[in-house]
Amino acid sequence: MNQAREVLRCLARTVSGFTIYASGHPTRERALDELLHAVADLQEAAPGATFTFLDDEIVFGVHPLRGMGEWPWAERFSRVGVQRVEFVGPVDRDDLMHFVDDLARRLRRGRAESSEARVTRPTGIRYGLVHRDGLDDGDEEGGGLHLAPVDVDLVLEAETVRWLETELRGGGLLHLAEAEGVVFALLQAMHGGREMLLPLTRLKEFDQYTTAHSLNVSVLAMALAEQMGLGGAQVRSFGVSGLLHDLGKTRIPTEVLNKPGALSDAERTLIHSHTVEGAKLILEHDADLDLAAIVAYEHHRRTDGGGYPTFRIDRRCHDASDLVHVCDVYDALRTHRPYRDAWPHARVMNYIVEGGGGEFDPDVVRAFVDMMDRCTRADTRVDPDPGPAAPPPVDGDGEVNSRID
Ligand SMILES: [Fe+2]
Numbered sequence: 292m293n294q295a296r297e298v299l300r301c302l303a304r305t306v307s308g309f310t311i312y313a314s315g316h317p318t319r320e321r322a323l324d325e326l327l328h329a330v331a332d333l334q335e336a337a338p339g340a341t342f343t344f345l346d347d348e349i350v351f352g353v354h355p356l357r358g359m360g361e362w363p364w365a366e367r368f369s370r371v372g373v374q375r376v377e378f379v380g381p382v383d384r385d386d387l388m389h390f391v392d393d394l395a396r397r398l399r400r401g402r403a404e405s406s407e408a409r410v411t412r413p414t415g416i417r418y419g420l421v422h423r424d425g426l427d428d429g430d431e432e433g434g435g436l437h438l439a440p441v442d443v444d445l446v447l448e449a450e451t452v453r454w455l456e457t458e459l460r461g462g463g464l465l466h467l468a469e470a471e472g473v474v475f476a477l478l479q480a481m482h483g484g485r486e487m488l489l490p491l492t493r494l495k496e497f498d499q500y501t502t503a504h505s506l507n508v509s510v511l512a513m514a515l516a517e518q519m520g521l522g523g524a525q526v527r528s529f530g531v532s533g534l535l536h537d538l539g540k541t542r543i544p545t546e547v548l549n550k551p552g553a554l555s556d557a558e559r560t561l562i563h564s565h566t567v568e569g570a571k572l573i574l575e576h577d578a579d580l581d582l583a584a585i586v587a588y589e590h591h592r593r594t595d596g597g598g599y600p601t602f603r604i605d606r607r608c609h610d611a612s613d614l615v616h617v618c619d620v621y622d623a624l625r626t627h628r629p630y631r632d633a634w635p636h637a638r639v640m641n642y643i644v645e646g647g648g649g650e651f652d653p654d655v656v657r658a659f660v661d662m663m664d665r666c667t668r669a670d671t672r673v674d675p676d677p678g679p680a681a682p683p684p685v686d687g688d689g690e691v692n693s694r695i696d
């Protein structure tokens with residue numbers, strides 16, 4: 292049922308908003324308002340609605356809820372002791388705020404509260420632990436369901452990425468759950484309608500290049516991975532790798548990253564170090580993110596052996612790095628820099644096609660061209676948006692810049 296899916300989608304966004312923002316922040320308040328509306332719609336359609344999260348399975352009422360893909364929040368909620376959520380009576384904004392606040396707090400702590408199903412205060416929402424008895428005998432909901440079309444609104448996702456970067460700059464943790472949540476939201480934005488969309492972000496909406504760039508590379512990497520026939524889990528891990536590929540830039544002083552004009556050799560060396568630093572950073576925080584670490588390390592390597600960093604032993608890059616490399620260059624060239632305008636879509640595509648077999652893996656280039664052919668019609672932002680006249684902040688990523696200057 293679409294109202295149930297919408298409640299879960301809004302709930303995930305609101306929990307992310309509560310993790311990042313203090314009370315009163317407009318993004319957080321807006322997410323809460325959307326959740327309130329979604330819950331009201333659901334209660335009208337299905338009074339007494341009940342969700343059960345059993346590891347990664349979602350049960351709505353007594354039926355498994357299909358059409359959410361592999362929704363990562365079900366397992367997370369379940370792990371912190373919120374295995375069931377029941378909307379048993381009227382729910383107001385305060386009820387929801389307390390519920391989401393508690394959920395976000397549990398997720399931050401990473402563990403369940405001590406008690407069984409609990410009510411934090413008299414409210415129309417009950418939630419807590421459940422037992423499996425009687426819950427796994429329902430019929431499956433009918434097949435062929437699709438998610439309702441979603442607005443391609445990535446403000447919260449962009450702010451989440453910005454928050455992740457700020458945390459790391461301040462010496463904080465890499466918040467993997469939030470990064471995965473962003474990737475899931477991007478996938479929903481891509482596949483929410485009948486046609487696949489490329490929800491690409493341009494600078495007129497987000498003032499920080501690296502944030503928009505990270506989101507775009509994640510979207511492009513997932514679309515390209517799908518085009519190349521990869522399955523859901525791999526697509527998501529490519530999405531996380533795309534999202535985190537430039538994470539090492541959080542270790543580089545912003546005055547170097549934002550320096551307009553030519554870089555000195557020392558500055559260029561420092562900027563090139565974002566590959567090695569990114570890989571280290573990712574592995575320090577989560578050893579399981581080895582693919583993201585490899586991509587962070589290799590994404591500026593060319594297929595013909597050029598680029599950086601230098602390998603001690605001549606070897607090929609991981610396929611994921613070759614894939615992210617093309618997406619990275621596409622988005623960089625489509626973006627305004629102080630020393631050149633954004634290139635039109637067609638010009639960037641020519642550049643990528645000509646680079647097949649030299650800078651880029653030819654198979655990846657072919658798939659990228661096919662993917663763009665398939666998506667351009669549906670993507671209103673791929674072309675021909677010239678973007679703002681004023682130069683945006685510079686990312687300082689010297690490799691692409693020097694190649695085309
Ligand atoms: Fe990079």
Ligand SMILES: [Fe+2]
Pocket residue numbers: 504536537619688
């Ligand atoms: Fe990049």
